[in-house]
Amino acid sequence: MTPHGARSRAWLVSAAMALAENLAPLLDLVFPPRCPLCGEGISAQTGLCAACWGQLVIPGEPACALCQRPFPDTVAHGSLCAPCMESPPRHDGIAAATLYNDASRHLVLKFKHGGRIALAGTMARLMAAKLSFVEPDWLIAPVPLHRWRLWRRGFNQSALLAREIGGTHGARLMVDLLERRKPTPALGGLGARARVRALSGAIVVNEGRAADVRGASIVLVDDVLTSGATSDACVRALRRAGAAKVVVACFARVLDEALPPG
Ligand SMILES: [Zn+2]
Ligand SMILES: [Zn+2]
Numbered sequence: 001m002t003p004h005g006a007r008s009r010a011w012l013v014s015a016a017m018a019l020a021e022n023l024a025p026l027l028d029l030v031f032p033p034r035c036p037l038c039g040e041g042i043s044a045q046t047g048l049c050a051a052c053w054g055q056l057v058i059p060g061e062p063a064c065a066l067c068q069r070p071f072p073d074t075v076a077h078g079s080l081c082a083p084c085m086e087s088p089p090r091h092d093g094i095a096a097a098t099l100y101n102d103a104s105r106h107l108v109l110k111f112k113h114g115g116r117i118a119l120a121g122t123m124a125r126l127m128a129a130k131l132s133f134v135e136p137d138w139l140i141a142p143v144p145l146h147r148w149r150l151w152r153r154g155f156n157q158s159a160l161l162a163r164e165i166g167g168t169h170g171a172r173l174m175v176d177l178l179e180r181r182k183p184t185p186a187l188g189g190l191g192a193r194a195r196v197r198a199l200s201g202a203i204v205v206n207e208g209r210a211a212d213v214r215g216a217s218i219v220l221v222d223d224v225l226t227s228g229a230t231s232d233a234c235v236r237a238l239r240r241a242g243a244a245k246v247v248v249a250c251f252a253r254v255l256d257e258a259l260p261p262g
Contacts, residue, residue, distance in 0.1 A: 013117060013155045034117060036110050037103065047122055048107075058126075059096050059253065067094050069255065084215035089228075090235045091220075092245045097126035100224065104252040112157045120157075123251045124164030127221075132250060134219060136170035139212065141177035143222045143234055144203065148183055161251065162221040171219065175211055177209050178234055187229055195229035201231045205241040207251035214242035225250035 033042050035049035042049050048056075062071045064081035067089055071079065098104040111119040134140075142158035150156055159175045166173030182202045187195045205213055220234050225248065235246045 012101075012122045013160075017117060017120075020168075036116055037106050052103060056103070056107075056126075057099040057101055057104075059099050067091075068096065068216045069094075070099070090232060090239060090246075091248045093247045094225065094253065095127070095130040095247055095249040096225065097123065097130055097249075097251045098253070100252040100254040108252055111152075112223065117155065117160060120160040122166050122174075123223075124161050124168070126166050127251055128159065128168040128251050131165065131169060131219060131247075134169040134171050135217075136172075138169070138171040138217045138219060139168075139177065140166040140171045140173045140221060141238075142175060143220065143230055144178045144180040146180040146183040159223050160222060162219075165219070165221060165249065170254065173256055174209060174212065176206050177213065177218075178201045178237060179206050184230075187227060192227065192229070195227055199229055199233040203230075203237050205237050210241055213238060215244050216242075217245040218243050218247070220246055220248050222250045224254065226254045 027105045033044055034040065035042050035047075035052055037048055037052040040049040040051070059068065062073065062077065062079070063069055064084055065078045066080055066084040069081040069083075071081070102210065107119065107123065111123065119134040135140065140162050142156055142162040145153070145156045146157075154260045156175075162175065163173055165171075180203055184198050184202050187198060218238055220231060222231055222236070225231060228248075231248045231250075235248070238246050
């Protein structure tokens with residue numbers, strides 16, 4: 001597909017979302033709203049049924065002071081988790097809407113690969129609830145997709161989430177703040193070192209945005225935070241360009257117990 005094709009697809013996606021919002025009351029009459037996870041009838045086209053909401057795990061306190069990894073009870077305030085003690089993160093915190101489990105995985109799959117892009121609003125609302133510290137002078141930027149993947153999928157799922165979050169807090173959305181210069185393989189099966197190697201030089205700050213990044217506080221938006229290797233490459237690029245603060249926001253955070261050893 002040509003870049004023009006990708007642009008028109010992105011436009012179509014926005015147009016479809018706007019249309020879906022405007023037609024919502026009508027749609028409710030024609031197609032009674034159903035929970036996107038289990039198919040149960042619900043009261044509005046966006047959102048989940050109560051049972052599915054209940055399966056999402058929202059991380060809370062106590063948590064690591066640097067990365068907000070939830071601790072089992074009885075840990076002193078200000079404590080750090082083992083990964084942060086071993087190597088302090090480059091970011092200034094992780095704001096995760098949910099912890100990765102069957103329910104959040106299912107939701108992300110419907111959103112990303114099942115074409116349910118209207119879920120962006122529901123997911124972003126949960127993310128925004130963890131971003132109350134964001135001020136209107138902050139920038140909101142998605143983890144970039146390489147253009148080949150963008151052409152294939154037709155949208156960047158993180159950019160859709162970032163757009164919804166930007167609206168919530170009045171912060172400036174900059175979809176093109178970061179660029180992915182080279183395609184990267186799926187990082188899932190790779191160890192820590194191989195992930196770093198695969199991402200080396202892959203993510204850069206858009207030259208035209210360098211002045212915006214200098215001294216800025218930035219929310220970096222990702223859908224699923226797995227090993228953190230991709231977001232770390234983004235944070236590194238933003239820091240190198242002079243960002244004052246970078247908080248990573250994700251819909252679902254995979255705690256790294258589940259990852260292959262690096
Ligand atoms: Zn449900
Ligand atoms: Zn930590």
